[in-house]
Amino acid sequence: MELDILIKNASELLTCKADSPKVREKLRDPGIIENGALGIKDDKIVFAGKTEGVNFSADKVIDATNKVVMPGFIDCHTHSVFAGSREKEFVKKLQGVPYLEILKQGGGILDTVEKTRKATKEELLEKLLKRLDRMISLGTTTVEIKSGYGLNLETEKKILEVADLADKRHPISIVKTYLGAHTLPKGKTKKNYVEEVISSLDKIKPYAEFCDIFCEKEPNFSIEETIKILTAAKNLGYKLKMHSEQLSQLRSAELAAELKATSADHLEYISDTGIHEMAKAGVIGVVLPGVTFHLMTKKYAPAREMINNGLALALATDYNPGTCPSENMQLMMSIACREMKMLPAEAINCSTINAAYAISREKEIGSLEVGKKADILILNARDHDYIPYHFGINHVEKVIKNGKIIE
Ligand SMILES: [Zn+2]
Incomplete structure (x- = not known):
């Protein structure tokens, strides 16, 4: 041959x-x-x-x-389409200003939302292509990208269209996820916004393969709201992902198992039952140690416990301007080894074959x-x-x- x-x-x-x-x-x-x-x-x-x-x-x-x-490397969890950066917020945090105070001063996720809404498709694409260049030079060949900095139909669609254009123009393969339920946008009640997200699912379907949600205490989405949105998404043929147990234990890992999600991500506060249920249901646990590192909270997901109890893990960056401004999978492996006591071989499998499972691409790559x-x-x-x-x-x-x- x-x-x-x-x-x-x-x-x-x-x-x-x-x-x-x-x-x-x-x-x-x-x-x-x-x-x-x-x-x-x-x-x-x-x-x-x-x-x-x-x-x-x-x-x-x-x-x-x-x-x-x-x-x-397969980076199976990122928010790579956004405008602006948040280094000023980082400096405030270093000086001890609490997050709620930063929010009051106009920082935080809603700042990124405002800038992303104002940006044109061309501007967002140009930024994304630069980020993808950096990723591929660091060894990432496939990346999952979530929307979630639009929080209205128009901008959420714009973000996913930008990801799609980049997929056609850049060598990196892109898997797209709809994250309309990222947080509550300004000027909306929770009840209305949940309904808005549900009614958008049908219109967004041609642009995204997965549907994701940030299941967490206010201003994010409760267990009940998560059930509503993800069930509607599943009925429309979306595969499911969840931002789960990141800041508190809501038993959303158990819910991910019940809903047969493809993955549940973050998992800093996962319970023993959550580990057991996810392992039994075959849900992949995606750990994101770069977030804990950048937020300096020292609360890493209990990777050793999850591995020892038979839960399949994947590793990703969670690349985004607020909680992990790094697209470097090699750095994530280094943090995972030191802070979560993953062995290098484990970190490698979590960044390749298991990450392929986390985005349903295990037959083609990984x-x-x-x-x-x-x-x-x-x-x-x-x-x-x-x-x-x-x-x-x-x-x-x-x-x-x-x-x-x-x-
Ligand atoms: Zn995320």
């Missing part, structure tokens, strides 16, 4: 292979092939194995001696297997433990997306 690209002599080729989301012991196994080789034809992987005995000819041969080769899309990273690291260990730098030397080398 004549290949387009042959990568050989990788000190570790991490396949991250799994038939179901990786849990417990399997999560510790990144599927290492020492002295590995990988063959690419068109946009697909056609060979993954040992370098010994490989005798394919290829248009391009890449020598990966002393390098790790692994699947591209592992290095014959037939899967050629979304591949070559990293300047001899073994996988080194990646989160040497933190704060970019280990990515080469990104291959859909079988094409990204320059």
Whole structure:
């Protein structure tokens, strides 16, 4: 067979292979092939194995001696379309100004909403494309993007259209999620806004695959409101996600299990029953340690407990201007290891194959297997433990997306 690209002599080729989301012991196994080789034809992987005995000819041969080769990162939770930034708020927080006071001074999420409403589609697209350039240079090859900074039909639609345009223009693959129920917009009552979101679901359906909600104390959405909105979304054919148990324990993890959501995300305050119910229902738990790091609350999701109890985890940035202004998956792995005691191999599986499960893309991406899309990273690291260990730098030397080398 004549290949387009042959990568050989990788000190570790991490396949991250799994038939179901990786849990417990399997999560510790990144599927290492020492002295590995990988063959690419068109946009697909056609060979993954040992370098010994490989005798394919290829248009391009890449020598990966002393390098790790692994699947591209999948950032399965972001809010990447927004205008403005909130560094002034960050400085106030460092000086001890409470969040409610920052809100009163016109900061916080509603500030982002106002700026995003005012921005044109072209402006938002230009910003998004820059962010996607940064992501791909850091190794992210697929990203989930939520709306949620419009809080009215017009702007929510605009955000998802921008994500769609970027998907067509940029090499990164984008999965779209409707998050109209992010928070309560100014000048609306809760009751009216819940009805507004429900009636928008039908109109937004062509633009989004998932429906998400911020289930939390006021001004966010209660368990009852979450049931109403997500049930209506499910009936229209949306797959479900939830911002769950981030700031308090509302038993929304149990609800995610009951509603058979694809994932429940955050989970800082998840209960033992929540862990058990989610594991039983096959809901993926998405942990977002960059948020706790940036908010400096020190309350990380109990990743060890979740892993030990058989709950499949994925790792994401939650990239957004307020609670995690970083699109760097390598940094998230470094924080997850240090603050949640994830092992490097676990953090890698959580950022690849399990993250693919969190966005229902496990059949196409997330592992290095014959037939899967050629979304591949070559990293300047001899073994996988080194990646989160040497933190704060970019280990990515080469990104291959859909079988094409990204320059
Ligand atoms: Zn989020």
